[in-house]
Amino acid sequence: MTSATLHSDATKQQADAWRRQTSLRRFYTALGVGLLLIAMCATMWFADEANAGHFFDRLPHLLDFLSWLVPKDWNDVWRALFDIASPNDKGTQEFNFPLGRVYVWGGLYIPEYFELMLTTVNVALVSTFIGFVCAVPFSFIAARNLTPNPILRLVVKRFMELLRAFPEIVIAGLFAAIVSIGPVAAIIAIGLHSIGALGKLFYEINENIDMRPEEGLRAVGANWFERVRFADLPQVLPNFMSYTLLRIEINVRISTIMGAVGGGGIGEELKLSISRGFGAKTLALVLLLFVTIFLVDQFSAWLRRKLVGEQAFLMSA
Structure with a gap:
């Protein structure tokens, strides 16, 4: 038997084995999906x-609430x-729009929903600040x-796994029993998470830094805090800020949900x-919430590009 025949038989056996393995994989995939x-x-x-x-009996009525x-x-x-003021106001809560005004000086006022939206955004900003300040040394x-x-x-x-293991609503419910419902409980819950x-995210960034500056400072006798401050932090700070800005976007949405369960702000x-x-009020709130989240997303995306650099967002060739 020539070497060419042996090579052909080996190739055929490999092809048969590959087909059997592929068929078996497809069978298991179909079985798993089924x-x-x-x-x-x-x-x-x-x-x-x-x-x-x-549920299925009521499914045709799913969009009736619209x-x-x-x-x-x-x-x-x-x-x-x-x-x-609305010309449709008949003294009910559905059209009592002027009653929500927050007067700041004389006849100058902030619309109620804008003030509530500011509360929601402030909850997100303060909780993110707490998260950043504590997460940096832990990382x-x-x-x-x-x-x-x-x-x-x-x-x-x-410890960090424990903090992010529980949903913010669960943590807020715990602290609401201590500090009562409101923005404070929401800030604590979102901040801990x-x-x-x-x-x-931060410590995964730290584990991929260039260790040469660290080794250089270690060689001249720098302690751990000095090495972190002068060798490690400058390398990772732009990425830290990028993730923090992304977290602000997430926390704005979360603080809205927290408001719906007593955390204050626009969600409530x-x-x-x-x-x-109340159709008009609901649509006004949804519109304001959508515009706010869009503006926060766009601003944070622009700022991340400035901090990290435009090249970080380009696809590699």
Whole structure:
């Protein structure tokens, strides 16, 4: 048997083995997807049976609530947004727009929803600041290449995991029993979660820094704090700020949700407006929330590009 024949037989065997392996992989994939679909259908059936209103029976009415929120006069949306009196006001809470004005000087006032939006944004900014200030030192302690003590690293990492393990609403519920409901409980809850979330991102950045400046300062007798301050922090600070700005965007959304459960700000008013079926007020709040989040996203994206550099956002060739 020639070497060419042996090579051809070996190639054929490899091709057959590859086809068998591919067929087996496809079979397992189809089996897994099928089992997942069966489990999903069974779960939905169980949920529908357990639901007193029967989810599938009420599904055709899913969008009925939108008809409750369509205002009779679309100009009331702008009147509600800027606290302008409505000609449709009959003395009910649905059209009492001027009552929410926050007067600052004489006849000068801030519209109620703008003031509530400022509260929501302030909750996000303060909680992010708390998260940043605490996450920076924790991240240097948790980095394997910067802290040789494994016990200290383990304790800090587990602590940050604990902070981000619980949803903000759970933490806010705990502190609401101590400091009562309001922005303070929301700030504490979002701030603690931000420490854990930012800390993980930061220490992963620290573990990929250039160690040559660190080694140079170590050679001249610098202590741990001096090495972190002058060798490590300048390398990672732009990326730290980038992630912090991204966290601000996330926290603005979270603080809105926290407001819906008693954390103050625009979320609480939005929940009440929807539950009462006030169409103009609801649309005004949604519009203001959308514009605010869009502006925050655009500003933070622009600032991240300035800090990190335009080249970091370009696809590599």
